Amino acid sequence: MGIARKAQAGTLQSSDVMVFVEPAEALVVEIESTVKRQFEHLIRAQIERVLRAQGVTAGRIRVTDRGALDYAIAARLETALRRAGG
Amino acid sequence: MATQLLGRGDVERARRLIESQGLAFEPGFDDLVGAFEGDALVAVGARQAAVLKMIAVAPSEQGGPLLGAIVTELAHLAGAAGHEALFVFTRPSSAGSFEALGFELLASSGRAALLESGHGLARWLEAHRGLLRAGDHGAVVANCNPFTLGHRGLVEEAARRVDTLYLLVVREDHSAFPFEARLRLVREGTADLANVQVLDTSRYAVSALTFPAYFLARGDDAAEVQMELDLTLFGRRIAPFFGIRRRFFGTEPYCATTRRYNEAMARLLPGLGVEPVELQRRTADGAAISASQVRARLRDGRLDGIEALVPASTAAFLRSGEAAAVRERLRREEGRH
Numbered sequence: 269m270g271i272a273r274k275a276q277a278g279t280l281q282s283s284d285v286m287v288f289v290e291p292a293e294a295l296v297v298e299i300e301s302t303v304k305r306q307f308e309h310l311i312r313a314q315i316e317r318v319l320r321a322q323g324v325t326a327g328r329i330r331v332t333d334r335g336a337l338d339y340a341i342a343a344r345l346e347t348a349l350r351r352a353g354g
Numbered sequence: 355m356a357t358q359l360l361g362r363g364d365v366e367r368a369r370r371l372i373e374s375q376g377l378a379f380e381p382g383f384d385d386l387v388g389a390f391e392g393d394a395l396v397a398v399g400a401r402q403a404a405v406l407k408m409i410a411v412a413p414s415e416q417g418g419p420l421l422g423a424i425v426t427e428l429a430h431l432a433g434a435a436g437h438e439a440l441f442v443f444t445r446p447s448s449a450g451s452f453e454a455l456g457f458e459l460l461a462s463s464g465r466a467a468l469l470e471s472g473h474g475l476a477r478w479l480e481a482h483r484g485l486l487r488a489g490d491h492g493a494v495v496a497n498c499n500p501f502t503l504g505h506r507g508l509v510e511e512a513a514r515r516v517d518t519l520y521l522l523v524v525r526e527d528h529s530a531f532p533f534e535a536r537l538r539l540v541r542e543g544t545a546d547l548a549n550v551q552v553l554d555t556s557r558y559a560v561s562a563l564t565f566p567a568y569f570l571a572r573g574d575d576a577a578e579v580q581m582e583l584d585l586t587l588f589g590r591r592i593a594p595f596f597g598i599r600r601r602f603f604g605t606e607p608y609c610a611t612t613r614r615y616n617e618a619m620a621r622l623l624p625g626l627g628v629e630p631v632e633l634q635r636r637t638a639d640g641a642a643i644s645a646s647q648v649r650a651r652l653r654d655g656r657l658d659g660i661e662a663l664v665p666a667s668t669a670a671f672l673r674s675g676e677a678a679a680v681r682e683r684l685r686r687e688e689g690r691h
Contacts, residue, residue, distance in 0.1 A: 279426040300456040332456035
């Protein structure tokens with residue numbers, strides 16, 4: 269799946285995450301999180317897992333996390349990718 | 355949870371909630387959203403282009419999820435309207451609430467704070483890393499609406515005094531000449547000056563035209579606060595990145611707004627580590643050259659001898675078909691800056 273257009277999913281509520289995706293030449297993942305210091309590596313790993321599973325190799329993925337659990341991160345990112353699909 | 359407020363009754367309730375928080379209701383927004391608890395409107399917020407404003411939460415609901423709900427809804431609406439980076443102007447004491455939602459503080463001047471989402475400033479700076487040089491540098495920030503011999507004189511003189519002169523052209527597109535045309539004429543008009551780097555300010559000049567005054571205290575002067583915020587952003591974030599130690603500007607004989615801005619630079623920049631340098635503006639036939647004269651001549655079709663006021667590249671543009679749309683705009687809105 270590719271990122272054909274800008275899309276977003278999720279909310280800025282506590283325990284949720286807001287995901288923005290847009291087309292880009294390379295794959296860039298930017299993470300902003302209230303728990304960045306402790307959990308950035310886990311959030312990043314989860315995002316990369318979803319991107320791999322969806323076959324996304326290029327695009328800018330911007331994530332504003334407010335303490336979302338793994339499954340919420342996956343669900344929000346998948347939704348954003350589906351909305352951005354070509 | 356948050357929904358758009360469209361009816362007149364809801365807008366009126368939004369106004370009351372906003373005013374109850376010591377904020378002013380400013381007409382002029384693209385979206386107004388609110389959240390209800392039963393029948394009561396307990397949170398509200400508005401968006402004007404990429405700027406979020408008038409965000410207010412009832413005291414009983416503060417510290418809860420409503421701020422996130424309002425900002426989420428506004429972010430969705432902004433995204434659908436094509437705005438990715440969002441900006442918030444607010445009281446410095448409220449900046450922390452937005453930082454908790456992932457916004458980054460760009461500047462805080464004591465009376466106002468500016469935040470953005472999306473790391474736009476960091477990316478904008480990073481995109482210019484290739485222009486960084488060792489040495490003693492200066493800056494000119496201008497609309498160049500359009501680029502005149504007055505600008506040229508200022509840039510030439512400033513460029514003589516520094517290693518690199520960064521010439522930042524204000525992007526905010528409320529000028530008679532569209533940004534792309536202004537930028538092109540600046541580039542063409544300075545192409546022979548080897549140590550001048552022309553940049554686009556992107557969103558990182560705080561314009562009076564997008565600055566919302568809804569959060570100011572009674573007696574605060576909106577123009578004054580906007581200038582403080584703009585100069586703080588320049589002095590604290592932009593100048594240090596490029597190694598800019600001096601900011602040059604021309605004497606202002608005509609426009610009261612520009613003169614006030616010059617005064618604000620003289621007063622505030624030293625405290626921000628930037629030396630303000632005012633240079634005498636170039637004259638033609640005994641009068642200082644200004645872009646407003648050039649606009650008036652274009653509007654009235656008096657382009658004979660315009661070469662006394664503008665460089666050849668700007669003169670050619672003024673005589674081209676591209677200038678026709680600008681002339682129309684000038685005729686429609688006479689007197690705009």
